Amino acid sequence: MIPPEGQPTPLSRSALNGETPAVAALARRLSAAHARHAGHEEQSALSFQKGFAQSPASLHKRNEAQSIPGDSVNSPTFDAFAQAAPEASSTGYPSPARVFIEGARLNREDAEILYREASLFLLGALAHQARLSLHPQNIVTYVADRNINYSNICVCACRFCAFFRPPGHPEGYVLTRPELDRKIRETIALGGTQILMQGGHHPDLPLSFYEDMIAWIRDTHPGIHIHAFSPPEIVFFAEKEGLPEEEVIARLIRSGLHSIPGGGAEVLVDRVRRLVSPNKCSAPRWLGVMEKAHAQGLRTTATMMFGHEEKDEERLDHLFAVRETQDKSGGFTAFIPWTFQPANTGLNRPPETAQGYLRMLALSRLVLDNVSSVQASWVTMGPHIAQLALYFGANDFGSLMIEENVVAAAGVSFRLSREEIHSIISRAGFVPRQRTMNYRLVDQAPPRPAAG
Amino acid sequence: MFDSAHYQRLGLGRVHERVMAGLRLSPEDGEALFACPDILAVGALAHHVRTRMHGAKTYFVRNRHINYSNICVNRCRFCAFRRDAGQEDAFSLTKEAVLQRALDDNGHPFAEIHVVGGCDPSLHLGWFEDLFRSLRELRPHAVLKAFTVAEIAHFARMEDCSVKDVLIRLKEAGVAMLTGGGAEIFNPAVRRRLCPEKITGSEYLAIAGKAHALGLASNCSMLFGHIEAHRDRVEHLCALRQQQDASGGFVCFIPLAFQWQNNDLARELKREGQPGGKEESGRDGNMDFSVQGSSPSPLSAPADSGLDRLRTIAVARLLLDNIPHIKAYWVMLGVKTAQAALLFGADDLDGTIMEEHIGHMAGAEAAQAMTRTELEAMIQNCGLTPVNRDALFRTVPVTREKVKEELEKLSSGAIS
Numbered sequence: 001m002i003p004p005e006g007q008p009t010p011l012s013r014s015a016l017n018g019e020t021p022a023v024a025a026l027a028r029r030l031s032a033a034h035a036r037h038a039g040h041e042e043q044s045a046l047s048f049q050k051g052f053a054q055s056p057a058s059l060h061k062r063n064e065a066q067s068i069p070g071d072s073v074n075s076p077t078f079d080a081f082a083q084a085a086p087e088a089s090s091t092g093y094p095s096p097a098r099v100f101i102e103g104a105r106l107n108r109e110d111a112e113i114l115y116r117e118a119s120l121f122l123l124g125a126l127a128h129q130a131r132l133s134l135h136p137q138n139i140v141t142y143v144a145d146r147n148i149n150y151s152n153i154c155v156c157a158c159r160f161c162a163f164f165r166p167p168g169h170p171e172g173y174v175l176t177r178p179e180l181d182r183k184i185r186e187t188i189a190l191g192g193t194q195i196l197m198q199g200g201h202h203p204d205l206p207l208s209f210y211e212d213m214i215a216w217i218r219d220t221h222p223g224i225h226i227h228a229f230s231p232p233e234i235v236f237f238a239e240k241e242g243l244p245e246e247e248v249i250a251r252l253i254r255s256g257l258h259s260i261p262g263g264g265a266e267v268l269v270d271r272v273r274r275l276v277s278p279n280k281c282s283a284p285r286w287l288g289v290m291e292k293a294h295a296q297g298l299r300t301t302a303t304m305m306f307g308h309e310e311k312d313e314e315r316l317d318h319l320f321a322v323r324e325t326q327d328k329s330g331g332f333t334a335f336i337p338w339t340f341q342p343a344n345t346g347l348n349r350p351p352e353t354a355q356g357y358l359r360m361l362a363l364s365r366l367v368l369d370n371v372s373s374v375q376a377s378w379v380t381m382g383p384h385i386a387q388l389a390l391y392f393g394a395n396d397f398g399s400l401m402i403e404e405n406v407v408a409a410a411g412v413s414f415r416l417s418r419e420e421i422h423s424i425i426s427r428a429g430f431v432p433r434q435r436t437m438n439y440r441l442v443d444q445a446p447p448r449p450a451a452g
Numbered sequence: 453m454f455d456s457a458h459y460q461r462l463g464l465g466r467v468h469e470r471v472m473a474g475l476r477l478s479p480e481d482g483e484a485l486f487a488c489p490d491i492l493a494v495g496a497l498a499h500h501v502r503t504r505m506h507g508a509k510t511y512f513v514r515n516r517h518i519n520y521s522n523i524c525v526n527r528c529r530f531c532a533f534r535r536d537a538g539q540e541d542a543f544s545l546t547k548e549a550v551l552q553r554a555l556d557d558n559g560h561p562f563a564e565i566h567v568v569g570g571c572d573p574s575l576h577l578g579w580f581e582d583l584f585r586s587l588r589e590l591r592p593h594a595v596l597k598a599f600t601v602a603e604i605a606h607f608a609r610m611e612d613c614s615v616k617d618v619l620i621r622l623k624e625a626g627v628a629m630l631t632g633g634g635a636e637i638f639n640p641a642v643r644r645r646l647c648p649e650k651i652t653g654s655e656y657l658a659i660a661g662k663a664h665a666l667g668l669a670s671n672c673s674m675l676f677g678h679i680e681a682h683r684d685r686v687e688h689l690c691a692l693r694q695q696q697d698a699s700g701g702f703v704c705f706i707p708l709a710f711q712w713q714n715n716d717l718a719r720e721l722k723r724e725g726q727p728g729g730k731e732e733s734g735r736d737g738n739m740d741f742s743v744q745g746s747s748p749s750p751l752s753a754p755a756d757s758g759l760d761r762l763r764t765i766a767v768a769r770l771l772l773d774n775i776p777h778i779k780a781y782w783v784m785l786g787v788k789t790a791q792a793a794l795l796f797g798a799d800d801l802d803g804t805i806m807e808e809h810i811g812h813m814a815g816a817e818a819a820q821a822m823t824r825t826e827l828e829a830m831i832q833n834c835g836l837t838p839v840n841r842d843a844l845f846r847t848v849p850v851t852r853e854k855v856k857e858e859l860e861k862l863s864s865g866a867i868s
Contacts, residue, residue: 011835
């Protein structure tokens with residue numbers, strides 16, 4: 001994308017000068033599809049409202065109802081999955097196919113044209129339009145959770161990672177039960193609804209260690225939602241134990257696992273993975289774990305960490321791979337693109353710009369028409385760009401992140417309080433609402449932190 | 453999508469029409485731009501104008517900021533930099549120390565030397581004249597940009613002479629340009645609360661006009677995001693535009709976002725519970741992993757002000773049709789917000805800035821320096837074209853590296 005000297009690139013050209021014919025045609029097609037959808041929505045608003053009174057039957061309904069202080073099982077959900085199909089599907093969550101907006105699906109060539117040629121403002125406006133189709137309410141959600149890294153001991157040695165320590169390193173740790181307990185208590189006291197547990201690939205811990213840990217959390221803190229173990233960890237457990245991945249997932253579910261985070265996806269292209277994370281599972285295995293988890297009724301997220309060794313077309317490969325899996329198994333609740341943070345890592349390159357991030361975010365919203373939510377990443381881009389991201393396709397502000405160690409290790413140390421997140425969302429013109437991992441809204445008034 | 457129908461739906465039909473036709477916007481248009489909920493629509497207009505004026509060019513400068521003294525007779529309430537004489541951390545640089553800073557350039561000469569400080573009653577105009585003559589001798593190719601108009605007024609009072617005499621003496625000593633600071637917000641009621649001792653808004657404009665008449669260029673600025681209303685911002689911008697029509701010497705407009713640490717106004721606003729007013733905390737970068745909740749945030753920039761900052765920069769670009777450049781001052785905005793600002797009307801990132809105190813003492817978070825290579829790469833990664841400039845926005849034609857490169861090519865026979 002090297003432009004002639006002094007000429008704007010698509011990253012920088014004026015949207016008021018018009019777009020290329022191919023981009024203009026795509027923009028017309030998308031706008032027409034979303035306008036039709038809006039008309040259809042209005043007509044069927046009444047029938048949808050009936051659906052609001054019911055919650056989607058979920059495997060974890062019992063846990064959810066317990067986990068959210070003041071939350072009612074009957075509280076309205078706004079999630080497009082839930083709206084479109086209040087009745088449970090056979091896999092335990094509503095069918096995602098209904099999110100699809102007729103006429104708005106982009107094929108690979110469409111996506112390439114938009115990525116290469118569209119002005120950034122047009123991409124943003126198209127993505128925002130798609131976001132409003134899926135989430136017509138003027139709401140931006142966030143989750144209050146704590147990132148608990150149960151261990152930093154890892155044999156992967158990914159080049160982008162500043163967090164891990166090799167086995168035997170004096171700074172290596174595994175959290176003890178009292179430490180875990182304290183962290184979870186604090187999370188609940190702060191109105192948190194879930195813990196996100198990820199760690200390294202620890203060479204010595206058996207699967208039973210993780211089963212025991214999860215079961216202990218479930219029994220000690222039955223209200224907390226356990227969002228844990230990214231696919232590379234599941235694959236690592238399976239290989240270590242010589243078990244099929246399905247079995248590992250089933251055993252973790254029996255121990256109390258509620259959902260799987262979308263980490264470790266990096267860029268889902270094996271050429272890139274070999275360069276940046278050679279010891280982590282392949283792209284097909286990552287997607288396979290998610291498919292198997294979805295088949296067992298777990299919902300998961302999907303992430304993309306970009307801005308390192310990948311080429312532009314490999315970013316698109318990633319989006320289409322996630323979309324294809326979602327078409328098959330449908331359990332992704334959200335897509336979370338975020339940028340590689342180079343400090344203290346083995347990869348030396350300048351950090352992705354705000355322009356590059358917003359472009360990728362908008363394109364994600366447009367390509368992933370079957371994934372309900374797209375998250376802004378304030379942790380990597382800072383609160384200002386995350387606020388702008390709410391106009392580039394993001395409908396969710398991610399997490400309050402009561403604790404975040406991994407990105408902080410790479411030199412980025414933005415932190416936000418609940419009040420700040422509310423204020424960021426409000427001043428962007430949206431209503432902030434806390435949600436659960438399954439995108440159900442939590443009672444409006446955030447609980448006060450417990451005294452002491 | 454960004455066509456006239458779109459803007460008509462947003463109530464910006466007239467603004468869109470006038471922007472496309474290159475016509476001047478009214479104060480009401482400015483207020484309509486602040487009121488429009490669609491930030492992309494506002495940004496796209498500003499970016500259109502920026503592209504029409506500068507294409508993809510994005511300016512930066514290899515510069516050195518020298519804050520010669522923090523002793524100041526004014527007590528501006530937003531300032532974290534000033535000290536009284538005799539206070540523990542008050543400082544005033546010697547002539548040698550100033551010269552040393554200007555010379556300390558790692559072999560890559562500065563294109564701009566930026567000198568500002570407090571209104572220090574112990575430093576007389578003659579001291580600066582002598583200092584600047586030495587500076588000019590040692591660094592003849594650096595454009596000397598010195599003093600806000602507030603300092604100019606201070607010298608006139610101290611020397612008991614006219615502003616014009618001060619300006620003439622400084623010009624003769626080698627000053628080419630005044631800095632843009634000291635404008636704050638012109639609205640008198642706001643200004644009384646911000647900086648009661650400082651020159652008034654009309655004095656600011658009058659002094660800038662006198663400088664322009666003598667052939668001295670200047671920048672101009674606005675300090676926003678504290679107690680002022682959108683209307684105050686619009687009126688401030690229109691006052692600058694009117695002055696520019698009359699005297700024409702403003703080169704670059706600098707929107708300065710109010711910083712929220714270590715100053716009286718911030719403390720006062722935090723007590724009053726203003727949006728963005730947060731408890732204070734250190735910014736030493738040490739993460740506290742204990743409980744967060746409503747605990748203090750290390751962000752000095754109110755976390756919720758991103759869109760407001762970008763919008764203000766965009767409105768400035770759209771209203772200031774007669775001022776060539778708009779600065780995204782990365783030191784104060786932060787790097788990523790400054791990048792976005794380059795698509796919301798700004799065309800300049802300021803500089804490599806070897807040392808900066810005034811913003812950082814009020815909590816500005818960005819690193820104090822970026823190398824020229826880092827700045828150039830960053831601009832290119834934003835899809836823009838870096839232009840190395842001097843203080844007057846003249847392209848710096850041949851850098852020392854470039855000369856070296858050419859010589860090497862010559863000696864290797866690559867150029868016949």
